[in-house]
Amino acid sequence: MNLKHARILVVDDEPDVLFALRLLLKTEVREVVTEKNPERLLSLLGQQPFDAVLLDMNYRSGQTTGNEGFYWLDRIREHAPTTAVLLLTAYGDVRTAVRALKAGATDFLLKPWHNDQLLQTLAAALQPKTGSKSGSSPKKPADPAATTLLGESAAMQEVRAIIEKVAPTEANVLLLGENGTGKELAAKSLHEQSRRAARPFVAADVAALSEGLFESELFGHTKGAFTDAQASRMGRFEAANGGTLFLDEIGNIGLPQQAKLLTALQNRQVVPVGSNVPVPVDIRLLSATNAPLHALVARGTFRQDLMYRLNTVEITLPPLRERADDVLLLARHFAQVYAARNRQPVPEFSAAALRKLQEHAWPGNVRELQHAVDRAVILGAGPVLLPADFSFRSPESAAASTTAATVAEQPLPLLEVEKNTIQQAIARHQGNLTKAARELGLTRTALYRRLDKHAI
Numbered sequence: 001m002n003l004k005h006a007r008i009l010v011v012d013d014e015p016d017v018l019f020a021l022r023l024l025l026k027t028e029v030r031e032v033v034t035e036k037n038p039e040r041l042l043s044l045l046g047q048q049p050f051d052a053v054l055l056d057m058n059y060r061s062g063q064t065t066g067n068e069g070f071y072w073l074d075r076i077r078e079h080a081p082t083t084a085v086l087l088l089t090a091y092g093d094v095r096t097a098v099r100a101l102k103a104g105a106t107d108f109l110l111k112p113w114h115n116d117q118l119l120q121t122l123a124a125a126l127q128p129k130t131g132s133k134s135g136s137s138p139k140k141p142a143d144p145a146a147t148t149l150l151g152e153s154a155a156m157q158e159v160r161a162i163i164e165k166v167a168p169t170e171a172n173v174l175l176l177g178e179n180g181t182g183k184e185l186a187a188k189s190l191h192e193q194s195r196r197a198a199r200p201f202v203a204a205d206v207a208a209l210s211e212g213l214f215e216s217e218l219f220g221h222t223k224g225a226f227t228d229a230q231a232s233r234m235g236r237f238e239a240a241n242g243g244t245l246f247l248d249e250i251g252n253i254g255l256p257q258q259a260k261l262l263t264a265l266q267n268r269q270v271v272p273v274g275s276n277v278p279v280p281v282d283i284r285l286l287s288a289t290n291a292p293l294h295a296l297v298a299r300g301t302f303r304q305d306l307m308y309r310l311n312t313v314e315i316t317l318p319p320l321r322e323r324a325d326d327v328l329l330l331a332r333h334f335a336q337v338y339a340a341r342n343r344q345p346v347p348e349f350s351a352a353a354l355r356k357l358q359e360h361a362w363p364g365n366v367r368e369l370q371h372a373v374d375r376a377v378i379l380g381a382g383p384v385l386l387p388a389d390f391s392f393r394s395p396e397s398a399a400a401s402t403t404a405a406t407v408a409e410q411p412l413p414l415l416e417v418e419k420n421t422i423q424q425a426i427a428r429h430q431g432n433l434t435k436a437a438r439e440l441g442l443t444r445t446a447l448y449r450r451l452d453k454h455a456i
């Protein structure tokens with residue numbers, strides 16, 4: 001979809017953010033609605049369809065973990081599954097951005113933002129996605145690229161060989177590696193090559209679950225077990241019965257959750273919240289973390305007995321920067337996938353673009369490369385992708401490049417953006433404040449308040 005035809009909803013409790021985004025978007029999109037109270041989100045979605053929601057992750061009333069944002073992301077996915085959701089996250093907030101993508105967000109936007117980059121990301125998010133894969137993990141975004149662990153580097157060949165060997169056994173496998181290295185893909189591959197392949201593969205991101213939610217998500221709950229429990233619900237263990245349960249971000253759960261998990265694994269049964277009747281479960285457990293689990297055990301924040309349950313076999317996925325040849329192979333693969341998805345001819349890569357890709361450190365690993373190619377395919381100017389078509393803007397890269405950037409290249413603080421925008425509008429209308437206010441989407445009084453604030 002063309003940006004010009006899009007209806008956009010922005011939800012953030014910072015009035016300055018809403019103001020700046022309204023200013024930026026009102027001339028670029030068909031309609032922009034701003035809202036500072038996330039509680040109104042669902043009623044707004046019910047009143048009219050939106051093509052994209054720009055959603056802040058933290059609200060003043062909530063914590064700064066982004067959990068409130070995740071809650072609202074889930075609600076949007078339930079109520080408006082075709083609406084693109086772009087999360088507004090702070091620079092350097094890598095974990096939140098990665099979790100957001102995994103929880104079904106279309107993309108993320110960094111605060112403070114570059115206007116051009118924000119518009120590009122929004123335009124890319126509005127492109128039609130096809131090839132959506134229905135999986136047992138319904139919150140996952142459509143991921144047409146993921147079927148096989150690709151890579152011809154020695155390290156990846158070794159990973160595939162171990163997977164092949166371990167998959168047909170009943171061994172619990174712990175997958176280690178940085179974010180985006182392919183741990184979940186490896187888990188799916190283990191399941192697909194196992195004797196349980198015809199049974200469910202159920203994934204749960206346990207880091208996203210608070211202590212109370214952890215139990216009800218994994219073990220289920222009975223009707224009336226807590227205020228919102230209007231019906232009984234089966235947990236992930238039961239849903240995976242006969243198949244494979246994949247627990248992602250296992251290194252991030254607290255000691256109380258660890259104890260509950262260990263009990264369920266030892267007894268091979270779960271007790272739904274609100275019930276005292278144990279339910280037997282037959283699952284193969286795969287788990288993953290980017291945390292240094294052995295160090296956490298040494299520090300006493302992760303139970304050793306639980307780790308021994310999880311890591312009958314350990315597989316470490318190597319970071320992408322250590323397998324430069326795989327970068328090109330994966331880039332070409334993703335270019336094919338995304339060109340097919342967008343019904344476009346498959347682009348070539350110029351030699352300079354390939355060099356740029358090989359020289360980049362890929363802190364977000366394969367996921368970062370995948371997104372970089374996705375954007376380049378959509379926004380690239382011609383049949384050959386050039387270095388300029390690749391902007392590395394994962395939070396990790398952004399944080400790294402901000403450190404290196406010259407002062408002139410650094411994004412302007414939001415207040416300065418607002419001040420500049422107001423000054424430009426006033427100049428465009430030769431000092432006519434009524435016209436400037438109209439262009440800015442403000443009342444004259446609101447404009448006066450801002451003139452005062454910025455001492456203009």
Ligand SMILES: Nc1ncnc2c1ncn2[C@@H]1O[C@H](COP(=O)(O)OP(=O)(O)OP(=O)(O)O)[C@@H](O)[C@H]1O
Nearest residue numbers: 146148149150178179180181182183184185366367
């Ligand atoms: N070797 C690979 N070949 C093809 N695609 C890959 C490969 N590794 C990763 N991917 C793709 O990269 C994306 C990220 O992979 P995945 O979700 O498996 O990483 P992860 O290590 O589980 O990440 P996280 O730690 O953030 O959970 C997925 O879309 C996946 O399909």
